[in-house]
C-alpha cells in the first residue's frame with residue numbers, strides 16, 4: 001500500500017523564498033530550512049516566493065511592520081519611515097500570486113514576518129508601542145483568496161503533530177486536485193469521501209458525520225460546483241484540526257471492527273493490544289497502523305483497503321514514528 005518517495009510525482013507546494021536559502025530578507029540574509037530542502041524536497045516541488053521582493057522593495061530594504069488597532073486589518077509600513085505604506089502593493093502582489101498558482105497544494109511560511117508570518121506577528125500602535133498580534137499580510141490574502149490551501153510555518157513543523165498534520169493535508173488536497181476538482185461526475189466526490197472517511201473521522205468526527213449526511217441528502221439537489229466548493233472548504237478545515245491520541249484510537253478501532261470477523265481471536269488480541277499500547281502512549285502511531293495494514297492487505301474489503309488513513313503520506317517520511 002505504501003509508495004516510495006520516488007514513485008510519486010512531486011507535489012507543488014509554495015514556500016517563503018528565504019526558507020529555500022535565497023538571500024531575499026531585508027538585510028540580504030536568508031533562513032534556509034534543512035528540513036524543507038533535505039527531506040520535504042523529496043516529495044514536494046517547491047515554488048519559492050518572496051512577496052516583499054515581488055512588491056519591488058529591493059534587497060537590502062527598510063524593514064516593514066504591521067501597524068493598527070485591534071479588530072481592524074493592520075497596515076504594513078516602514079519601521080523608519082512610517083509614511084512608506086506598502087499595504088496595497090503587497091496585497092496586489094499576493095492576489096496576483098494566488099491567481100497564477102491555483103495548482104499549489106500547500107504553502108510553507110516564514111515565522112514572524114509582517115508578510116509571511118502565519119500567526120503571532122507583532123502589530124504596533126501608531127506611536128510605535130506593541131499592540132497585539134496578527135497574521136502577515138500575504139497570509140491574510142492567501143486565506144481570503146485560497147482558503148482551502150494548507151498553510152504552515154516552517155518553525156511550527158518542529159512539532160511532530162503539526163508537521164504530520166500539515167503533510168497529511170497537503171496529500172489529501174493533492175488527491176482532491178487530481179481526482180475531484182475537474183471531474184464532471186458526482187461519483188468522483190463520493191469516491192473521494194469514501195476513501196477519506198477514516199482520515200476525516202480521526203481529525204473531526206462531527207465533520208465526518210456532517211459531510212456524510214450532506215452528500216447523502218441535500219447535495220443531490222444542488223449544482224455540482226456548489227457541492228464541491230462547500231464540501232472542500234469543510235473538509236480542509238476539518239483536517240486542519242490535528243488528530244489526537246484519542247481520536248486516532250477511535251479511527252483505529254473502527255478499522256479493526258471491519259476486520260474482526262476475518263481474524264482468529266489470537267490475532268484480534270494482538271491488534272487490540274497494539275491499539276491499546278498506542279492509546280496509553282507506549283508506542284507511536286506507526287505500530288498499530290503497520291499491524292493493521294498487514295491484515296487489511298490480506299483480509300480487508302476494497303473499501304477498507306482504499307482508506308487513505310492507513311497510508312496518508314509516504315512511509316519513508318517516518319511521520320507516524322514520532323506521534
Ligand code: SF4
Pocket residue numbers: 016017018019024025026049050051052053110113115116
Ligand atoms: S519572510 Fe517572506 S517576505 Fe520576508 S524575506 Fe522571507 S519570503 Fe520574503
